């Protein structure tokens with residue numbers, strides 16, 4: 001597919017005056033997205049679960065962009081208590097929110113693990129954390145004309161399904177099955193959020209992107225988590241050799257987060273073979289990601305699980 005004339009970070013418009021939050025901004029795609037949004041003038045909250053890593057990320061961005069407007073805020077998206085606390089504090093300090101990037105995620109954790117709320121770790125982190133954060137930040141999103149909520153999805157959504165009778169994968173857990181479910185959930189969440197924005201006449205859009213295969217810490221912190229430093233180093237090397245850079249991988253999300261002409265429910269990914277590498281183009285969604293019924297069903301289940309009722 002033709003790429004968008006090789007849209008790159010240099011094409012990000014001036015974001016001066018805009019307020020952004022990037023979750024999981026300490027490494028990989030989140031760090032790149034926070035850097036680029038700040039480099040183009042946005043005031044960016046680095047939302048991270050690890051204070052030391054977050055301060056390091058802030059210093060790294062400032063060393064490259066001394067005028068960057070950044071703040072650090074702690075949030076563990078795998079904890080509803082932490083998400084609530086972050087959202088409450090953030091809303092007390094900020095009236096508007098132009099760009100929310102729900103990026104924080106974990107991938108293919110070998111053994112089934114639970115969050116402190118009792119959710120399967122990948123569903124709890126990658127979907128329910130993003131769901132809860134977005135709903136709790138809706139007061140600011142609603143007050144900001146043209147606000148955008150960005151999901152970071154994955155090609156891994158394609159072979160997946162939502163196990164509505166076993167969302168927490170108690171009956172059958174596979175590392176990739178649970179990951180794929182969470183990434184399919186990101187797309188269904190985007191779909192239903194966009195439908196609700198339109199129905200409630202909220203001047204905001206829900207959009208999604210995926211990075212293809214990008215060199216980040218995702219493999220070392222997920223499938224290789226308990227394997228020891230050497231195996232993790234090998235995994236990083238293998239991932240690095242086969243993949244594109246995090247800078248390139250972040251482009252589809254930066255495109256939907258900032259470019260002109262992006263519409264609600266747009267989904268972008270890399271233009272190359274199997275959407276693994278390249279410049280942003282409209283990405284392929286499998287039919288399971290296009291189901292309005294499943295999108296509504298997932299929304300209702302997510303409200304029940306998080307005990308957060310949607311105001312729209």
Ligand SMILES: NC(=O)c1ccc[n+]([C@@H]2O[C@H](COP(=O)([O-])OP(=O)(O)OC[C@H]3O[C@@H](n4cnc5c(N)ncnc54)[C@H](OP(=O)(O)O)[C@@H]3O)[C@@H](O)[C@H]2O)c1
Nearest residue numbers: 024026027028029076077078104105154213214216217218
């Ligand atoms: N890399 C790829 O090829 C690829 C492909 C498709 C989709 N994605 C998606 O891209 C997103 C970013 O991943 P990445 O590739 O950039 O990997 P990464 O380098 O491992 O970054 C993941 C980020 O998420 C943070 N995080 C994880 N759990 C968290 C939690 N409970 N609360 C707050 N932050 C948390 C991590 O924080 P710590 O530093 O504290 O661990 C880190 O900042 C994920 O949603 C992933 O599913 C990546």
